[in-house]
Amino acid sequence: MPEAKYSCKDDILCGVNIPKDLKAPSELEQKHLPVISAPDKVKKDEAFGVTVEVGKLKAHPNEPGHFIEWIELYCGDTFLFRIGLAGSITAPKVTIPVKLTHAHGPLKAWAKCNLHGLWEGTKDISIEET
Ligand SMILES: [Fe+2]
Structure with missing residues (x-):
C-alpha cells in the first residue's frame, strides 16, 4: 500500500x-488518477511523447460545475509542463513531447479537480545513454 505521503x-x-x-x-480514485502513458525506456536527449489522461480508468465529469482545472508533469521533482484546461470545453487529456537528459525519479503527474x-x-x- 503506497504511503499517503502528502x-x-x-x-x-x-x-x-x-x-x-x-x-x-x-471509484473516486479511478475518476481522478492521472494516468501517464510513455515508454519505459527512452534515449537521452531524444524527444518522446508523454500522454496524461484523467478519467482513463473511469470517466471524470467534464461539465461547468465539475471539471479538471489543470495537469502538471514532473520527472521526479523536476517540472516539465503545466496545461490549464477550460472546464467543459477541453477534455482532461494531453500529449506533450518531452526530452530528458536524466531522470531523478519516475514521471509524476498532478491533476486538480x-x-x-x-x-x-x-x-x-529510465534513460538510456546514446
Ligand atoms: Fe472530480
Whole structure:
C-alpha cells in the first residue's frame, strides 16, 4: 500500500491524493488518477511523447460545475509542463513531447479537480545513454 505521503488522512482537499490500493482503486480514485502513458525506456536527449489522461480508468465529469482545472508533469521533482484546461470545453487529456537528459525519479503527474482536489499518478522511466 503506497504511503499517503502528502495528504491529510481523510480530507481529499488537503495535500495530494494517491490511490490507497493501486490494484483496487475506489471509484473516486479511478475518476481522478492521472494516468501517464510513455515508454519505459527512452534515449537521452531524444524527444518522446508523454500522454496524461484523467478519467482513463473511469470517466471524470467534464461539465461547468465539475471539471479538471489543470495537469502538471514532473520527472521526479523536476517540472516539465503545466496545461490549464477550460472546464467543459477541453477534455482532461494531453500529449506533450518531452526530452530528458536524466531522470531523478519516475514521471509524476498532478491533476486538480475543482471539487475533489489534487491527485497524483506516476510511471517509472529510465534513460538510456546514446
Ligand atoms: Fe472530480
